[in-house]
Amino acid sequence: MVSQQLRPAPQESPASYAAPRGSRSVPVLLLKVLVLAVVISTVVSLTPALVAAERWGFLVFFWVLVLLVVAVYATRRAIPLKYLLPGAVLLFSFVVYPVISTFQVSLTNLGDGTRATREEATAQILGASVVQAPDAPRYNLSVATTGSPSAGPYAFLLVDPATGEASVGTDEGLEPLPDATVTDGFVTAADGYELLTPVQVNDASAQLADLTVPVDGGAVRQLGIRQAFLGSTPLVHDEDAETITNTDTGVVYAPTLQGDREYYVSADGQRLSDQSWAADVGLANYVRAFTDARILSDFLGIFGWTLVFATLSVATTFALGTVLAIVLNDRRVRGQKVYRSILLLPYAIPSFISLLLWSGFWNTDFGLINDLTGLSVNWFGGETTAKVAVILTNLWLGFPYMFLVVTGALQAIPEDLKEAAGLDGAGGFTGFRTITFPLLLIPTAPLLVASFAFNFNNFNTIFLLTGGGPFTPDNPTAGGTDLLISYTIRLAFGASGAQFGFASAIAVLLFVLTGVVAALQFRLTRRLEDVI
Incomplete structure (x- = not known):
């Protein structure tokens, strides 16, 4: 017998089965x-x-x-x-x-009439008081900008007809402009400035009307598209004392808080102007939300409806989605894929399109709902019927999502448990109540909480369907179907005047409420972990 000597197999070098390290790291390093x-x-x-x-x-x-x-x-x-x-x-x-x-x-009073700083508001008050004397000097005017022609900031490029000297005027003062190109008595070019066309000057007329160039003893203001004048004002601003004095009457106006805004007010309570400015008000907006009787009643009523809307939206969509998912999860049903595809159509169509269509369906005279049912209900005319319409529309939009979620959860439940329940004598409903439904809630409960938080702030449905209405003549701010989010946005951007500070306070309260409710719901869902 020939003995064979066992030899170790030859080992391959790393380079025979792997690319050099440097060849792979250089592109990544670069x-x-x-x-x-x-x-x-x-x-x-x-x-x-x-x-x-x-x-x-x-x-x-x-x-x-x-x-x-x-x-x-x-x-x-x-x-x-x-x-x-x-x-x-x-x-x-x-x-x-x-x-x-x-x-x-x-924590501020920011809103319409209080968007400027105190310095900007003071400049506007002084500029608005500038008047033109019959013999007031005039300048040839070219309007320019160092930024955007539509947004500014703007500057006056002035030429004195008597001397031909050019100067530039801003809200900080008047300065010489020796390098400017002057043609026919007007500045036609200047380094660092873009000249506006007459059309652009006309479009920016609102901003230019507030632009005043302070000079000794007066200010320069615009007079038409191509001229400016040097006017005078009886008002003198004392920066150290933060007061404005009318030199003609001797009346002194000092910043005084009236409501949530400060104005320049005289000793006898007369305002110099209705122009105010942004200022810190501390917790005044929160105090207003909880002490103003009208706002408090609106807030509590809207908060209650928001809870009802979010709860019913989740409950109805989950119930309908669960029923449809259970029916189509039965193997005896033929054409399951076709039915599931059809049920997903409301979810596939963008919600804003569906909401606009449903807004027409609820029309009193020509709507599909009244035509099919033979009714003549003014759905959006009453608070109760409008809320019913909102809930039913949101049901149409939301049940496909729940159908998808529940279908996936049902298919993840082991068949062995269902068969064991059947062998123990549990019928269909008993097996669903004791086995299927508890196991179904374990994976879907966090999604239900997320759905509740979404519907708690579901601005699109309310805005596109009812606009928050119906409204009453005595309270055009809070509508019958308003959620807290739509109420907040109306406060911030409503036709009655923007109240950014107060709307922000409501938004903070809304954030806290949503967080507290979601935290409580998540805490309750943890108990579902003990069902098995």
Whole structure:
């Protein structure tokens, strides 16, 4: 017998089955360097603008972000942070920062008539008081901008007809403009300025009417498209005392709080102007929400309807979706795919299209609902019928989603449990109540909570279907089908005047309410973990 010597199998070198490490890492390294360079250069380019605008918070945030990005992605360490950092940045940018900003606005009186600062409001009051004397000097005017022709900021490029000297006037004062090109007595070109056409000047007339150029003893204002005049004002602003004095009458006007706004008011209570400015009011907006009888009644009533709407929307869509899912989950039903595809059509059509169609279906005279039922109900004319219409429309929009969710959950339930329940003598309904439904709630409960939060702030359905109405003549702010979100938006952008500060306070309360309700619901859903 020939003995054979066992020899170890030859080992292959790593290069025989793997590509060199350097050949794979160089493109990745170049891409990483490129991305880091773009991030750093972007923040560096933003820094001068942030410093000029004195936005120190944004400056610190961006540079801290750059340092974190470099520290995390420039090395092979901190691998978990490579995945957590983008999510954390997006969370702060789109959730935390908006909440903080909204809370800050809620502590102010920002709104129509209070959008300007005190300095800007004072300048507008002084500018509005400038009057033209019969012998007031006039200038040839060219309107220019250093920004956008439609948004400004604007400047007056002036030429004195007597001397031919050019100057530029802004809200900070009048300065010489020696490098300007003057043709036929008008400035036609100037470095750093874009001249507006007559059409653009006319379009910006509202902003230009408020522009005054302060000079010693008066101010320069626009007079038509091609002329400006040097006028005088009897008002003198004392920056140290923060008062305005009428030199003709000797009356002194000081900032005085009236309601949630400050005005320049004399000692006998007479306002100099109805122009106010943005100011901090602390918790006054929250106190107003809980103490003003009319607002409190609106808030509580709308909050109650919001809870009812969200609860019924979730309950009805889940019930209908569950019934349809159970029926089509039965193997004895033929054409399951066809039926499921048809039931998903309401979910496939964009909701704003469906809502506009349903708004026509509920029409009293020509609507499909009244035609099919033989009724003549003014669905949107009464509060109760409008709410019924809203719930039924939202049922049509929401049941396909629940149908999908429940269908997936039903197919995940083991058949062994159903068969065991049948062997124990449980009938169809008993088996569903004791086995299927509890197991169905475990995966769907978090989705039901999310659906509740969505419907709690379902602005689209209300806005496109009823507009929040019907409204009563004595209360055009709060409608019969308004949710808190639509009520808040009407406060912020309503025809009666924007109230950004108060609307922000309502939005903060809405955020807290939604969070509390969702937290309670999630806590209740944890009990479902003990069903098996």
